[in-house]
Amino acid sequence: MKRWKSVILNTLVMTAGFGTLSMMSVAKPDIISHFGISGEAYDLQHVAYVFGLFIAFLLGHTKLYEGSFKRSVAIALSFAAIPQALIPYVGNWYLVVALRFIQGFVVSLVPLFSTQIANYFVAERPFAKGIILSGIFWGGVFGSMSAKYLVNALGWKSAFLVTVVVMYAVLLVWWLFTEDFEIVHKSEKSTKINIWSMKFTWVLGLTFFPALWVIFTIIGFSSSLAYALGWNKSQVANLSTTLNISKALWSIIMGFVGFQLSKRNTTARGLFNAIVHVMILSYAISFVGLVIYSKAMLDGSYSLALASVWLIGALQGTGPAFWTSAPATYPRSIYPRASFALGLISNSANAVAPSITEALARQSETLALGELAFMPLLGILILVTVSRMKLPVEELGEDA
Numbered sequence: 001m002k003r004w005k006s007v008i009l010n011t012l013v014m015t016a017g018f019g020t021l022s023m024m025s026v027a028k029p030d031i032i033s034h035f036g037i038s039g040e041a042y043d044l045q046h047v048a049y050v051f052g053l054f055i056a057f058l059l060g061h062t063k064l065y066e067g068s069f070k071r072s073v074a075i076a077l078s079f080a081a082i083p084q085a086l087i088p089y090v091g092n093w094y095l096v097v098a099l100r101f102i103q104g105f106v107v108s109l110v111p112l113f114s115t116q117i118a119n120y121f122v123a124e125r126p127f128a129k130g131i132i133l134s135g136i137f138w139g140g141v142f143g144s145m146s147a148k149y150l151v152n153a154l155g156w157k158s159a160f161l162v163t164v165v166v167m168y169a170v171l172l173v174w175w176l177f178t179e180d181f182e183i184v185h186k187s188e189k190s191t192k193i194n195i196w197s198m199k200f201t202w203v204l205g206l207t208f209f210p211a212l213w214v215i216f217t218i219i220g221f222s223s224s225l226a227y228a229l230g231w232n233k234s235q236v237a238n239l240s241t242t243l244n245i246s247k248a249l250w251s252i253i254m255g256f257v258g259f260q261l262s263k264r265n266t267t268a269r270g271l272f273n274a275i276v277h278v279m280i281l282s283y284a285i286s287f288v289g290l291v292i293y294s295k296a297m298l299d300g301s302y303s304l305a306l307a308s309v310w311l312i313g314a315l316q317g318t319g320p321a322f323w324t325s326a327p328a329t330y331p332r333s334i335y336p337r338a339s340f341a342l343g344l345i346s347n348s349a350n351a352v353a354p355s356i357t358e359a360l361a362r363q364s365e366t367l368a369l370g371e372l373a374f375m376p377l378l379g380i381l382i383l384v385t386v387s388r389m390k391l392p393v394e395e396l397g398e399d400a
Helices: 002-026 028-035 039-061 069-089 093-120 125-154 156-176 199-206 209-228 233-262 268-299 302-322 325-329 335-346 348-363 365-387 392-396
Strands: none
Touching (some): 039 093, 199 335, 209 233, 209 365, 268 302, 268 392, 325 392, 348 365
8 A cells, every 4th residue: 555655646746746837838928928028939938848858868867866766856846846936036038948948857757756666566567657647647737727726816926936835845745755765877787787778778768759759749739720720719728638638547547458468477578568568559549549630630620629639648558658668678777777768768759849740730731640640650660679679687687
């Protein structure tokens, strides 16, 4: 029971950390008015935030996240909280953009929690991770709802400060009921092993790349298409909220499927096969959803688009499996470092996907929609490739 208590507490931290960041989009009109900027200048903060999500995984190979696990989580959450407290009071918009870049580092929570979960579970890892990752999307849903109320009731500056208090209040509760342990990235055994020189690392990291390509592109792209079709703000917001709920539910559902498959065979190869099967199934379901979504957007059918996002959310079903792959496939001495490496490779999609999709859309909306629909097929192809490769733990041994 103590292990599952940690899962719930971790989910609350994820919800608080990512949910409060939705304040930026809710307060968009107030922020544009306050800083006297254009809509194009405002969009720079989102670009910076997404790029920060990518750079965050470089920090995993530094001493910043070595030592106390609890301290590391506090640092990761502070990357979101401290800039959140500063944004209302800085006078230069480009400083706000820089602070938003730093807020992207909050995604470091994902590999940190993966390391903790690997110590607590074996077959249950995907299910536990699925619940934790769902916090990102519950945060998006509840964060947007509460942000509207806070901004209207308190003004955007005070609302930002309230979210900082929420983050640290949740962190305090988490801290009081969580056991600490030491995170070690380099040991006498692991210093001789270069995870970046392993072909397996690069291919496995790319299995999650197509999912993130779509996840970090589709909401913004959908909004642009929807407004161009003449849909109102309420319809656009409903589409986004439904997609977030879908991703949260699929994260839990596919995590449970991964658990059921994993418990049949808890060897390294057995766990890895379960990971591959869950990711392929998630990609297959989301491919169907993206095909339906493409038709809906080209036909201007709001009801069909709304139905399709329930299937597109299955993309997030790849997340729980992917984030449990490092402890299943790498020796104990290096899997914490491997988690950050895999995150860096996969999250490179964040840095390029939105701009490439936007460039394609300027040429043809059909072309851009086709690109998004192709991504799950690419993911399946990469998964088939990696499933035939020898695992690092099979080459080096469990305790290498």
